Amino acid sequence: MTNDKPVNLAVELGPLRLENPVMVASGTFGYGQEYAELVPPERLGAMVVKGISLEPRSGNPPPRIWETCGGMLNAIGLQNVGLRAFLEEKLPWLKPLLVPVIVNLFGNTVEEYGKLAAALDGQEGVAGLEINISCPNVKAGGMTFGSDPEMVFQVVSAVRSRTNLPVITKLTPNVTDITVTARAAQDAGTDILSLINTVAGMAVDVQTRQPRLANVVGGLSGPAIRPIALRMVWQVVQVSRVPVIGLGGIVSVEDALEFLLVGAKAIQVGTANFVNPRVTLEIIDGLEDYLRQQGLVDINEIIGTLEIPEQSQGADCR
Amino acid sequence: MLLRNAEILFNDRVSSELYHMGLLCPEIAARIQPGQFLMVRVQEGFDPLLRRPFAVHRIHHNDPPTSFEMLYRVVGRGTRLLADMQAAASLNLLGPLGRGFQVPDHDGFVLMVAGGIGIAPLPHLAETLVSSGFRGPFVLWFGGKTATELVCVKHFKDLGFAVQLVTEDGSEGRQGLVTGHLEQWLSQQGELPKVMYSCGPYPMQRLVAEMAARLGIPSQLSMEALMGCGVGACLSCSLRCRPLEDGPDPHYLNVCQDGPVFAGEEIVWE
Numbered sequence: 340m341t342n343d344k345p346v347n348l349a350v351e352l353g354p355l356r357l358e359n360p361v362m363v364a365s366g367t368f369g370y371g372q373e374y375a376e377l378v379p380p381e382r383l384g385a386m387v388v389k390g391i392s393l394e395p396r397s398g399n400p401p402p403r404i405w406e407t408c409g410g411m412l413n414a415i416g417l418q419n420v421g422l423r424a425f426l427e428e429k430l431p432w433l434k435p436l437l438v439p440v441i442v443n444l445f446g447n448t449v450e451e452y453g454k455l456a457a458a459l460d461g462q463e464g465v466a467g468l469e470i471n472i473s474c475p476n477v478k479a480g481g482m483t484f485g486s487d488p489e490m491v492f493q494v495v496s497a498v499r500s501r502t503n504l505p506v507i508t509k510l511t512p513n514v515t516d517i518t519v520t521a522r523a524a525q526d527a528g529t530d531i532l533s534l535i536n537t538v539a540g541m542a543v544d545v546q547t548r549q550p551r552l553a554n555v556v557g558g559l560s561g562p563a564i565r566p567i568a569l570r571m572v573w574q575v576v577q578v579s580r581v582p583v584i585g586l587g588g589i590v591s592v593e594d595a596l597e598f599l600l601v602g603a604k605a606i607q608v609g610t611a612n613f614v615n616p617r618v619t620l621e622i623i624d625g626l627e628d629y630l631r632q633q634g635l636v637d638i639n640e641i642i643g644t645l646e647i648p649e650q651s652q653g654a655d656c657r
Numbered sequence: 658m659l660l661r662n663a664e665i666l667f668n669d670r671v672s673s674e675l676y677h678m679g680l681l682c683p684e685i686a687a688r689i690q691p692g693q694f695l696m697v698r699v700q701e702g703f704d705p706l707l708r709r710p711f712a713v714h715r716i717h718h719n720d721p722p723t724s725f726e727m728l729y730r731v732v733g734r735g736t737r738l739l740a741d742m743q744a745a746a747s748l749n750l751l752g753p754l755g756r757g758f759q760v761p762d763h764d765g766f767v768l769m770v771a772g773g774i775g776i777a778p779l780p781h782l783a784e785t786l787v788s789s790g791f792r793g794p795f796v797l798w799f800g801g802k803t804a805t806e807l808v809c810v811k812h813f814k815d816l817g818f819a820v821q822l823v824t825e826d827g828s829e830g831r832q833g834l835v836t837g838h839l840e841q842w843l844s845q846q847g848e849l850p851k852v853m854y855s856c857g858p859y860p861m862q863r864l865v866a867e868m869a870a871r872l873g874i875p876s877q878l879s880m881e882a883l884m885g886c887g888v889g890a891c892l893s894c895s896l897r898c899r900p901l902e903d904g905p906d907p908h909y910l911n912v913c914q915d916g917p918v919f920a921g922e923e924i925v926w927e
Contacts, residue, residue, distance in 0.1 A: 369890040373914075376658050389892075397905040400927075404883050404893035409704045411885065415892045418909060562703045590703055613707060613886040614698065616660060616751065 346630045347637040348623065350384075352582040352604050353530040354505040355467055357384035357439065360599065360638060361623050364586050364609035365390050365443035365469060365509075366415065370429045371436070377616045380438045382623065384605060388429070390443040390471045393451050395421035405542050405551035410563030410588075411610055412540050414554035417445055417471075422458055434464030441507065443469040446494075453497035460502040467504050470495060470529075473511030473536035485511035485536075488523035495527035507584065510534040512564075512571055521575045533584035533607065534575060535568045560610040562588040569597055576602030576643065590618065592625025602643035658754060658888065659685055662747045666724060668740070672805040674731045675774070676740050677714075683723040685752055689713050691782040692757025692879055692918045695727070696887035698749040699735045708751060709735045710884045710913070712778035712856075718788065728808070730774040754887050755917045758782050758877055760789060761852050768843075768850035768874075769797045769818075770835060770865050772857025773806055778879050780812055782854060787816050796821065796850075798842075800835035800857070804828040836864035843872065850874055853921075866921030876921035882912040889914030897925045 348359035365387040371380045380386055398418025405412045420428065425442075433440045442465050446452035452470065459465050472494050473485035484490040495508050508524035510517055512535035521532055537558025542551040550556075568587020576583050585603030589595050590611040598606045611618045626638060635641065666679035685695070696708035714728040731740050742748065758778075761767065767786060769779050776799060783795065797813050800823040807829055813820050822830025823838055831838050835857075843849065849872055855865040856879040869876035885891035895909035896916065907925070910916065 366892075367886075367890060369888075373886075373888045373890045377660055389890075395905045397907045398892060398895065398909055400897070400907070401893075401895045401909070402883055403895060404885050404891070406705060406707050409706060411706055413885070413891070413893060418892050418895070561706050610706070610885075611703075613891060614703065616888075 344636050346627050346635070347639070348384075348626060350604050350638060350642070352505075352584070355385070355439065355531065357605055359384040359623050359626070360603075360605035361595065361619050361626070362387060362441070362584065362605055362607045363612060363619060364607035365471065367609040367612045370433065371440075372432055374612065374616050378620060380436050383438055383619055384623075385439040385441055385466065386436075387441040387443050387469055387607065388433070389419055390417055390445045391419050391422055391425045391455070392417065392445050392447070393422050393455060395419065395424065400553045402551065402553055403557075405557070407540070407542060407559065408563060410540075410559050410561035411613075412542055412552060412557040412559050413537070414552045414557035416554065419445075422455060426458075426462065430462065430464050436464075439466035440464055441467045441469050443471050443509070444498075445471040449490075449493045449497045452494050453501045456498040456501040456504075456506075460504055465504060467507060468498060468502060469507040469509050469533060470498055471509055471536075473509050473513075485520065486514045488519050491520050491523040492527045495524045495529050499528035505530045507531040507533050509536055510575075511536050512567060512587070513539045517571045518574055518578045521579055525579060525581055529581060531582050531584060532575060532579060533586060535564070535571050535587045538564050538567060560588065562590050562594075564588045565594060569601060572598055572603050573601040573645070589622075590614070592622045592629065595622050595626065596629060596641070599638070599642050600645045602645070604642055658752065659688070660749070660751050661685055663750050665742055665744050665746045665748055667744050668742055670740070671728070671808050675806070675808060676729055676731065677808075678727045678729070678739070678742075679724060680727065680748065680750070681724045682750060683721065685750060686716060686722040686725050689716055689722075689725060689753040689781070690757040691760075691785045692778050693753040693755050694778075694887075694917060695750045695752035696754060696884070697727075697739070698751075699738045705735050705738070707885060708887060709739070710754075710887055712879070712917075713753065713781055714777050715780045715784065718784065728774070728777045751887060755913055756915065758854055758879070758918050760786065761791070763851065764791050764793075765851035766848055767791070767793060767795050768853045769795070770839065770853060770855040770857065770861075771797065771799045772835060772861040773801050775855075775857030775861075775879070776809060778856055779854065780809060783813060783816050783818065793817060794819065798823070798835050798839055800824070800861075802826065834861070836861055836868070839865075840868050843868075852877065855879070863926045866924060866926070869921050877918050878921055878924070879918050880912050880916050880924075884913055887913045897927055898923045899925055
């Protein structure tokens with residue numbers, strides 16, 4: 340059965356209201372300008388821009404990328420223009436856009452996270468912050484912070500205490516139990532959780548016997564990691580008091596729906612932007628079509644409606 | 658930058674590993690500047706996952722142009738899938754992308770240097786120079802492993818180029834590497850080139866850039882890198898370049914967006 344009633348795609352993630360649940364993930368969409376000819380930013384639910392640090396960062400030496408089966412290994416090393424250039428050169432273009440712009444931020448120390456949060460607080464055009472404690476490609480901070488619940492608590496507290504903006508904490512999958520770091524971020528006052536960042540990985544050239552990435556190890560993204568991401572989002576949703584954004588290998592509307600059904604309030608699309616720059620728009624249209632097919636009028640009617648058959652309910656895959 | 662499906666007009670094997678593909682896509686054809694490239698989705702689906710970058714080889718100069726060509730070498734899974742595609746099939750393209758070659762300010766001696774598949778972007782540049790009224794003289798130095806790699810030589814000759822060939826196995830032209838013969842040849846010429854355009858393997862590009870710098874000739878090098886997005890978003894295709902004042906060192910530029918064509922003096926060779 341189809342219907343022609345208007346459907347609502349808007350979702351509320353604590354203090355953050357999105358016109359639709361489809362966001363672009365940090366580091367896969369630049370600062371929005373790169374894809375603006377193909378994707379009007381206003382059509383997105385929100386845009387998470389490339390992670391910034393207090394000072395500009397060179398990033399890792401090349402090669403920084405290697406394709407694997409259904410996936411992409413990268414070790415960019417958080418190359419970015421730094422806070423000052425972001426505020427002076429990137430933000431003026433973002434400011435007039437009618438789309439929530441989330442700034443992903445990264446520090447080498449707890450204090451640097453706090454300083455970044457303070458500098459971005461109250462900046463016109465910034466709708467929220469996403470704390471990157473989970474990049475696997477940098478030596479200081481990054482994953483070291485992200486895999487230690489005590490450090491997660493400290494970093495999120497430092498940001499929380501310096502900003503009134505909505506705070507999203509992006510979790511790494513490279514832990515034994517992601518619900519532990521999720522709880523730590525929540526206890527420190529994060530408004531929202533996003534997961535997962537890339538899965539630590541590696542590839543070797545058997546002819547030269549050298550690693551494919553100059554950084555030796557990198558982060559795996561793309562459809563290869565989607566089942567891992569979905570399982571972790573589902574686990575976190577069970578224990579979380581705050582809304583969860585799901586990401587990891589989403590390339591289609593079906594993938595996005597999987598994450599919404601297990602309880603993610605919104606999703607981010609990352610690597611798929613490289614393959615099909617218009618994939619986010621296709622997903623947004625696809626969500627409307629799905630609701631109509633299901634005879635529904637509101638995306639919130641499907642979020643967290645996973646049905647687990649009775650005989651499976653004893654299963655514990657944590 | 659456009660995202661379009663193009664129709665494959667032909668996809669011919671030129672030599673053992675080289676293929677020549679014609680593509681019909683008027684909107685993209687009308688926008689391509691010499692030295693720009695396309696990100697090609699070699700197959701529907703997500704394995705292989707990423708698009709592949711290819712130089713535009715030639716534009717078909719009907720007015721307005723509606724079709725163009727790529728010349729590519731089969732090096733892995735993506736290019737093997739591309740080589741299997743048939744005429745009339747559709748191919749999804751993102752492009753044209755990047756900063757291409759700059760045409761010289763004044764007419765005069767133009768030198769092009771190509772190594773192997775590095776010949777790919779040069780015919781479009783050569784045709785553009787000739788059709789813009791430049792009279793040269795034009796010289797192409799073209800090196801390959803063996804004679805079968807030295808394709809489209811007749812095309813350059815028809816455009817009025819003097820062509821110097823070099824093969825590693827000596828099966829055609831001089832034996833050795835282009836960079837092993839070029840400087841001595843240049844020293845015997847009455848004048849130096851106004852500009853050198855080059856495309857080929859990194860070690861060749863380095864020697865060309867260093868020689869151009871020694872002789873005071875501006876060089877424009879089309880560089881290659883593994884790419885993720887092609888538009889400057891993923892920052893994967895980095896090339897080490899001279900740091901900016903007050904900027905971080907090392908300074909990495911994106912081959913996709915800041916290039917693929919760089920001035921020789923911009924690059925820090927590693």
